[in-house]
Amino acid sequence: MNAVHRSGSWDRRRRDALAGFAFTAPAMLHTLVFMLVPAGAALYFSFTEWDMISPARWAGLRNYQEILFDSDLYSDFWKSVRVTALYALLSVPASLVTGFVQAYLIDLLRRGQAFYRLVFYLPVITAEAAVAAIWKWLYDPQFGLINAGLEVVGVRGPDWLGTPGVVIPALALIAAWQSGTAMLIFLAGLKGIPRTYYEAAEVDGANRWRQLGHITLPLLRPTTFYLVVTGVIAALQVFGIVYVLFGGNAGPERSGLSYVLHLYLFGYRNGAMGAASAMSVLLFVTVLLVTAAQFRLVPRQYEG
Amino acid sequence: MRALAKWVAATAAAVSLAASAACGGDPPTDEKVVEFWYYQPTPEQSKQVKELLKRFEETEPTITIRLTEIPKDDYNTKLSSALGGGRGPDAGYLDQPLMARYANAGQLAEVPAGTITESDFYDGALRTNKISGKLFGIPLQQTTVALFYNRKLISTPPVTWDELVAESARVRRENPDLAGVNVPKGEGFGAWVFPAFVASAGGTMLDEGNRRIAFADPPAQEALAMWRKLLESSPRQITNSENPFHKGLAAMMFSGPWEVLAIRQQFPQLDFGVAPLPRKDVAASNIGGDNGVVFSKARNPDAAWKWLRFLSDATHNAEFSNITGNFPTNRKSARAAKINTDPAFKVFVDQLETAQARPAVPEWIQINDEYLAKAIEEGVDGGRSPADALADAAVRARKLLGWQ
Numbered sequence: 001m002n003a004v005h006r007s008g009s010w011d012r013r014r015r016d017a018l019a020g021f022a023f024t025a026p027a028m029l030h031t032l033v034f035m036l037v038p039a040g041a042a043l044y045f046s047f048t049e050w051d052m053i054s055p056a057r058w059a060g061l062r063n064y065q066e067i068l069f070d071s072d073l074y075s076d077f078w079k080s081v082r083v084t085a086l087y088a089l090l091s092v093p094a095s096l097v098t099g100f101v102q103a104y105l106i107d108l109l110r111r112g113q114a115f116y117r118l119v120f121y122l123p124v125i126t127a128e129a130a131v132a133a134i135w136k137w138l139y140d141p142q143f144g145l146i147n148a149g150l151e152v153v154g155v156r157g158p159d160w161l162g163t164p165g166v167v168i169p170a171l172a173l174i175a176a177w178q179s180g181t182a183m184l185i186f187l188a189g190l191k192g193i194p195r196t197y198y199e200a201a202e203v204d205g206a207n208r209w210r211q212l213g214h215i216t217l218p219l220l221r222p223t224t225f226y227l228v229v230t231g232v233i234a235a236l237q238v239f240g241i242v243y244v245l246f247g248g249n250a251g252p253e254r255s256g257l258s259y260v261l262h263l264y265l266f267g268y269r270n271g272a273m274g275a276a277s278a279m280s281v282l283l284f285v286t287v288l289l290v291t292a293a294q295f296r297l298v299p300r301q302y303e304g
Numbered sequence: 305m306r307a308l309a310k311w312v313a314a315t316a317a318a319v320s321l322a323a324s325a326a327c328g329g330d331p332p333t334d335e336k337v338v339e340f341w342y343y344q345p346t347p348e349q350s351k352q353v354k355e356l357l358k359r360f361e362e363t364e365p366t367i368t369i370r371l372t373e374i375p376k377d378d379y380n381t382k383l384s385s386a387l388g389g390g391r392g393p394d395a396g397y398l399d400q401p402l403m404a405r406y407a408n409a410g411q412l413a414e415v416p417a418g419t420i421t422e423s424d425f426y427d428g429a430l431r432t433n434k435i436s437g438k439l440f441g442i443p444l445q446q447t448t449v450a451l452f453y454n455r456k457l458i459s460t461p462p463v464t465w466d467e468l469v470a471e472s473a474r475v476r477r478e479n480p481d482l483a484g485v486n487v488p489k490g491e492g493f494g495a496w497v498f499p500a501f502v503a504s505a506g507g508t509m510l511d512e513g514n515r516r517i518a519f520a521d522p523p524a525q526e527a528l529a530m531w532r533k534l535l536e537s538s539p540r541q542i543t544n545s546e547n548p549f550h551k552g553l554a555a556m557m558f559s560g561p562w563e564v565l566a567i568r569q570q571f572p573q574l575d576f577g578v579a580p581l582p583r584k585d586v587a588a589s590n591i592g593g594d595n596g597v598v599f600s601k602a603r604n605p606d607a608a609w610k611w612l613r614f615l616s617d618a619t620h621n622a623e624f625s626n627i628t629g630n631f632p633t634n635r636k637s638a639r640a641a642k643i644n645t646d647p648a649f650k651v652f653v654d655q656l657e658t659a660q661a662r663p664a665v666p667e668w669i670q671i672n673d674e675y676l677a678k679a680i681e682e683g684v685d686g687g688r689s690p691a692d693a694l695a696d697a698a699v700r701a702r703k704l705l706g707w708q
Contacts, residue, residue, distance in 0.1 A: 066453035072700045076674070103672035142553065162544035206655055248673060249491035253681060268381045270670040287520035 037120070039284075046278035051271035063278035075253055079277075080262035086168050087258065091175035096227055099182025102212075106183070107190045121180035132244035135163070135174050161245065164255040169254065174258035175242060182227050189223035190216070218302040225300045233287055233296070239264065259283060309639060321568050332395040336607040337368045341383065341396030343594075344373035345628060352627045358603025360614045362631060366606040372396075387411055387599065389548060394602035395612065397594040398441060401433040405666035406597070413598045415439040419609050420616065428591045428659030429633040435664055442612045444621070445630035446593030448659050449558045450651050451579045457482070457555040461579035465504075468556075468582040471532050475555040476537035483538040486548050486557040487531055492673040497558050500581055503588035503660045511661040514705040517620035519676065520691070520698035526584065528683040528690035535684055560592075562629055564648045578648040580655055591659035592631060631656060671701045 010173050046063055050056035067074050090128055106116045123131065138145050139160035147157030160170040206214065217224075221234040242250070250257035263283070267276030318320065344420065350373065359368055371643060372381055372393065386392040398406060406412050415433075417547040420442055422430055429443035444516065451468075453461045457475050462468040472484025499509050499519075507523025510516070514541030518524070542553050547555040550571040557563075567574055581589055596607050615624050621637035632638040638653060664670055676698040683693035704707060 051405065051409065052384040053406060053411050072703045075700065080342070138548065140545050141541050142548075142551075159541050159544050162540055227606075249489070249677070252489075254678075255685070265673075268384070269673065271666070 009105060021153055041224075042277040042280050044277075045274055046281045048142050048274045048277075050274040050277075052273050056274065059066060061229050062115060063275045064282070067275060067282070069277055074275075076257055076262060079254060080257045080259045083168065083257050084259040086234055087171060087238055088232055090168060090172035091238075093177035093230040094172045095231060096181050096224070097229070098132075098176040099179035100220075102179065102183040104212075105187035106187060117270055123178045124180035125162065127264050128240040129177070129244050131174070135170075136245065138174035139170060153221075161256075162252055163252065164251075166254040167251050167255040171238075171241065182231070185223055186220065189220045193219045213269065221299055221302050224244075225294075225298055227293055228298060229294050232290060236283065236290070245271065307422045322618070335368055336366055336381050336604040336606055337370060338395055338602070338608045338611060338621045339370045339372060339393040340608070340611065341372045341374055341393040341398060343376040343655060349629075350491070350629050353624075355623060356615075356620065356627070360611060363614075364607070365668045367604075367610065369611055371605050384464065386418055390601070392599055392601065394604065395608035397444070397596045398597045400591070400595060401594055401662050401668045401672070403432060403440060403595060403597075404435050404664045404668070407438075407440045407495060412440045413602060413605055415442065416609060417582075419613055424618070424635060425616075425633050426635060426638075426656055426659070428656065428661045429593060430507045431661040432591070432593070432664070433595050438453060439595040441595035442616045443633035444612070444615055445625040445628055445658055446589050446591055446633050446656060446659070447560050447562070448652055448655050449500065449560050449581065450555060450655055451581055452559055452563060453506065453556045453577050453579060454549070454554075455575040455577055456552070456557060461577060462582050463580075465530050465582055465584045469537075472534050472537040472556065481542070482552075483539045483542040483548065483554040484556065485534045485685065486554040487534045487538050488558060488680070490677045490679070490684065492677060494680050495672045495676035496592065498524075498527065498590075498676065499660055499662070500588050500590040501530065501584075502560075503586045504581070504586055505659075506586065508660070511663065512663060512665065515705075517701050517707070518537050518693040518699040519701075524694055527689045528694065530584075531680070531684045532690065539642060540685070547571075547628065549576075549626055561631065561652045565629060578651045580651055586654075587658045589655040591661060593633070593655070603644065665705060667701075670704065671697075675700050675704075 020131070041261065045056060047058065047060060049059045049063075050055035065123050067077055071078075082197040102116075102120045106120075109116065137143075137145075141147065141157075141162060144157075144160070146160070150157040158166045160166055195218075198211055201211050201215060237260050238258045242258045242261050243264070244254045245251070245255045246261075248269060250265075251260060260283070263276050263279040266272045266279065307399070309366035335434060336367065342353075344350075355382060361367060361369065378398070381397065383392065383396070383398075385419065392411075398412075398594075403412075425443055426446065429446045433441040433443060457479070458471060458565040462471045468485075475482060475484045488497050502519065502524045505523035505526045507518060507521050508595055509519045509524075509529075511518050538554065545551065547552055548554040549559075550563075550567055552574065564578065567576060580587060596615060598608040598612070601607050614620055616634055618634055620630040621634040626633045631649075649658075665671075676699065679693040681696035684690040684697075
């Protein structure tokens with residue numbers, strides 16, 4: 001009896017395991033075929049000279065060496081690193097702040113939360129090409145709505161996408177406008193804070209600001225940490241918006257030359273897929289290091 | 305290591321092509337099928353191309369051409385991925401500056417002797433098909449740039465560089481809100497237009513025979529200095545608005561025939577004229593366009609060459625380039641074409657006679673879009689002298705080409 005029971009449970013466990021594998025198989029297959037294999041291939045090709053149409057030739061570490069140290073052949077590499085770092089530095093805080101403000105205000109509402117959630121999330125689900133077209137018009141130096149608005153208050157606006165120093169702030173503004181994802185996650189975080197804390201604080205006489213600084217923000221730390229980590233990873237890989245706005249020209253004085261745009265141009269325009277693969281490996285390592293550093297340095301939990 | 309390399313390459317190719325692997329099966333044996341890739345035209349143009357194809361297939365009943373339309377912006381990316389994975393088309397368009405890269409990689413079939421008569425074609429367009437003296441394609445359509453001017457602001461278009469600079473300054477003086485010229489920027493397009501001005505001052509870009517960079521020589525410096533001068537009367541704050549010429553913000557621009565149709569359709573109120581590019585010493589222009597090539601792994605190369613010959617012959621070339629909004633490459637066809645009766649287009653046709661082919665080195669796109677573009681930006685908008693900016697670009701090009 002006992003033996004039969006045991007073997008039956010073992011059978012069921014095996015069946016469960018099989019079912020589990022069957023259910024996760026599509027996702028695992030996807031990861032294997034579309035992520036791990038290409039990543040492995042990129043690692044291999046990063047050690048070759050390859051233009052995609054002739055056989056790859058082994059080049060050892062030459063790609064890495066030239067990308068990092070030959071400023072004649074890769075004169076814009078470090079520029080693209082600076083552009084991307086600045087973009088991450090500006091866009092991540094900008095979208096976090098706007099995302100939080102949106103979430104905080106929505107959370108205060110008694111009714112109509114769903115409506116505002118939808119409205120603030122719309123920019124995220126809008127096609128990137130459409131987003132770029134809209135902002136191109138908003139930023140137009142002659143007829144743009146933004147400069148027209150600034151003129152009303154007596155400020156002469158810059159040529160947003162035509163002045164090298166203004167391009168990245170202008171891109172960060174777009175990122176802030178597209179902060180719907182941060183808004184949703186912050187909103188979920190806010191809902192997770194028990195109301196009793198606020199009631200207790202009110203009894204103690206704490207006003208809204210003190211509640212925000214001493215209850216809301218500290219308790220949102222895990223949420224904020226998650227958003228910082230994923231936001232930085234996404235910002236370091238920014239490509240779509242700059243590609244649609246500037247194309248291969250990358251903006252005035254290549255001020256919009258993001259790392260991935262630079263990589264893309266080498267791979268697909270210059271026929272240097274080996275070097276582009278090396279750049280993607282360098283980016284991968286950088287993202288890994290930056291993320292590891294954040295896990296060490298950024299406070300993840302509230303330890304009040 | 306080599307086995308691993310092969311495995312990795314094969315797997316990568318399989319992955320990159322998983323999307324396009326849904327192509328049809330193999331055809332019956334007596335029928336010759338040619339898979340032909342070209343830029344996705346508008347639906348109306350697409351219909352016209354299919355009608356043209358129907359006429360070809362009536363004369364060649366055993367040949368079937370399978371047209372595949374690819375958006376122009378994705379074309380080069382898709383083509384190199386497909387060929388890299390061994391599943392490319394049999395024949396198709398190839399952008400002029402890519403000819404050398406594909407020919408050197410062994411991806412292109414040489415044009416069989418007797419397929420075309422070379423003297424039928426415009427020299428500039430034909431030469432874009434020659435790599436190390438061998439012919440690797442047939443020019444199908446071409447384009448160039450000319451001077452567009454706003455008739456409300458300019459009564460007689462400038463003929464010389466001096467007149468151009470003076471006209472630009474006058475427009476700006478009389479209309480403080482307007483720019484004289486939409487001066488090309490330091491980007492791919494500007495670098496593509498630039499050689500026309502260099503040639504007009506008597507220079508060239510590369511001396512391939514002697515492995516020497518020529519685009520830092522005095523003619524190129526003069527051309528860049530002239531653009532810089534134009535910028536004084538053409539503020540970017542004005543011309544950075546979208547389509548500044550079309551909207552009447554800039555009195556002149558250098559651009560191609562595609563703008564003629566675009567302006568007539570979208571900015572019908574603009575009264576504009578087209579004139580040859582102003583010159584310094586000699587009349588000169590640049591060239592762009594597409595060649596028809598047959599890939600070395602094509603299943604039915606004979607059939608493919610017949611199709612390309614059809615598209616480029618005296619009877620059909622003008623019709624084909626009319627459909628796609630370009631110019632014929634076949635002289636006989638050009639003379640018979642409708643475009644000669646339209647004065648705006650006539651300027652471009654005449655200018656194609658003086659068109660300068662781009663240097664036939666595989667690295668030219670990179671030199672154009674990166675090195676020259678940067679030199680133009682620094683020498684026109686930036687604080688550097690044209691000579692210094694071009695000299696830097698030359699150093700980098702020399703290194704890239706290995707012409708030490």
